[in-house]
Amino acid sequence: MKLNFRVIVFAAAILFGVVFSIPSLLQTDKGTKITLGLDLQGGLHMLLGVKTEEAVSSRLKAIASGINHFSEREEVLIDGLTADDESVRFTLLDSDDAPAMDKMLAGIEGGKVVHDGESYHVSLTPEAVLKTQKQAVDQAIETIRNRLDQFGLAEPTVARQGVDNILVELPGIKSAEEEQRARELISRAAKLELMAVDEERKMRAYTMTPAEAARFGDVVLPDAERAGGKYLVREIPILDGSMLTDAQVAFNQNNQPVINFSLNSEGAQIFGDFTGKNVGNHLAIVLDGQVYSAPVINERIGGGHGQISGNYTVEQAQDLAIALRSGALLAPIFMLEKRSVGPSLGADSIQASLIALIGGFALVFVFMIVYYKMAGIIANIALVANLFLIIAVMAMFGATLTLPGMAGIVLTVGMAVDANVIISERIRELLYQGVSIHKAIEEGYANAMRAILDANITTLIAAIVLYVYGTGAIKGFAITISIGILASMLTAILGTHGIYEMLETRIAKSKNVSLWFGVSKKKAAA
Incomplete structure (x- = not known):
């Protein structure tokens, strides 16, 4: 026997597979392990709805904020700027500013502008309304997925269902505390707004009705820290969380967690301009409709940095920072259906899949030995190595194993031995023709290579398509199939070829092709 590079690579692959599979197979405390999906270990299943009509209202408020900033920057005098669920209204005080205002409004995508003299009415076209509603669902899916990824959940499923519903599956959520924390993180709007306090009427915050506040272009918001506390702020925000670029947990001088946030260049400019013109006034930091603080502006604040303080625990501050970083929801979401998947279902699924896997493996294992003799044993070694490699690679990348994924492993068993x-069969055909052992092995691999590559590459392409366009469990199936194909090409083509090269001299000396390849002596003699 002599070693060759194929055997060395094959041995290294087996060693890699065994080492990285042990944590998953033995469920050790150390090492990276495969994560079980919702269908195998249980968890939380939710169906969420999206209030898309509120996304339109938020879009109109953003347009109003832009008009307000434009008027202050360009010194265009306007009055009565208000925004409701259908439109933005304001009055232009100087008709000479009409060309500049018209040019600015013309740049609003999907905007519909109607004005009668100096009275302006800005709304969205029906096409823009539909686009905004669709974007609200798309953005909610992406935001929820980002939040859950940063939360640390492995392979959560977040997918559109129907027109405006979202399916969320969270494997591994078992306790009521974990469920509550995940639900709050998902549903939190995390809408950050910087709003000006109405300095002239702020003392009337406790007595002014919402309707009366609206007549002055104001809104009454509750204090997040003081029960019963209220603030009277301007309805149109100075800027919102869409200009936020980062949010991180820090600690103040009292060792209490706070959240430091940063704004993009546009937000920093708006923030700096406003604080420079409003020294001595109050700036309200509003999060999800509640005022967390309203500090006095002592000087112009440049750099686009701010801080949110509150009575948080460290965990709450971390979750809020995650929600801010991942982006505010354009529209609120609500629960349509919630279902906890118990671990007993997972145990039954695992048991059934293991029976199928072990049963299929055993039948293939026995067939290969009976039909191909020693060649079958060599193929079985490659098959075992293939299973270890699949588990090891999935564990190394922290992949999630679902029930379809286990079906993919079962299917891979058959594909690996194929x-x-x-x-x-190619080697046997050549042996029947009376060629030497060496030539039969080399030409057997050469003749089989094209068929093996064609079959595996086409299957791999199909698996990649499933992964790209599939969701949830379909991705799990595609991942296991893809890993299995690549592993089988390594073990079957490289590994077994190396073993044959190592044993070639012994096979030739024995002259017992029946023992080594299951070749019929009568056919070989003929």
């Missing part, structure tokens, strides 16, 4: 069947 390459060895093709190779063994």
Whole structure:
């Protein structure tokens, strides 16, 4: 026997597979392990709805904020700027500013502008309304997925269902505390707004009705820290969380967690301009409709940095920072359906899948030995190595194993041995023709290579398409199939070829092709 590079690579692959599979197979405390999906370990299943009509209202408020900033920057005098669920209204005080205002309004995508003299009415076209509603659902899916990824959940499923519903599956959520924390993180709007306090009427915050506040272009918001506390702020925000670029947890001088946030260049400019013109006034930091603080502006604040303080625990501050970083929801979401998947379902699924896997593996294992003799044993070694490699690679990348994923492993067992069947049959055909052992092995692999590559590459392409366009469990199936294909090509083509090269001299000396390849002596003699 002599070593060759193929055997060395094959041995290294087996060693890699065994080492990285042990944590998953033995469920050790150390090492990276495969994460079980919702269908195998249980968890939380939710169906969420999106209030898309409120996304339109938020879009109109953003337009109003832009008009307000434009008028202050360009010194265009306007009055009565208000925004409701259908439109933005304001009055232009100087008709000479009409060309500049018209040019600015013309740049609003999907905007519909109607004005009668100096009275302006800005709304969205029906097409823009539909686009905004669709964007609200798309953005909610992306935001929820980002939040859950940063939360640390492995392979959560977040997918559109129907027109404006979202399916969320969270494997591993078992306790009521974990469920509550995940639900709050998902549903939190995390809408950050910087709003000006109405300095002239702020003392009337406790007596002014919402309707009366609206007549002055104001809104009454509750204090997040003081029960019963209220603030009277301007309805149109100075800027919102869409200009936020980062949010991180820090600690103040009292060692209490706070959240430091940063704004983009546009937000920093608006923030700096406003604080420079309003020294001595109050700036309200509003999060999800509640005022967390309203500090006095002592000087112009440049750089686009701010801080949110509150009575948080460290965990709450971390979750809020995650929600801010991942972006505010354009529209609120609400629960349509919630279902906890118990671990007993997972245990039954695992048991059924293991029976199928072990049963299929055993039948293939026995068939290969009976039909191909020693060649079958070599193929079985490659098959075992293939299973270890699949588990190891999935564990190394922290992949989630779902029930379809286990089905993919079962299917891979048959696919992995298929390459060895093709190779063994090509070798046997050449042995029947009376060629030497060396020539039969080399030409057998050469002749089988095209068929093996064609079959595996086409299957791999299909698996990639499933992964790109599939969701949830379909991705799990595609991942296991893809890993299995690549592993089988390594073990079947490279590994077994190396073993044959190592044993070639012994096979030739024995002259017992029946023992090594299951070749019929009568056919070989003929």
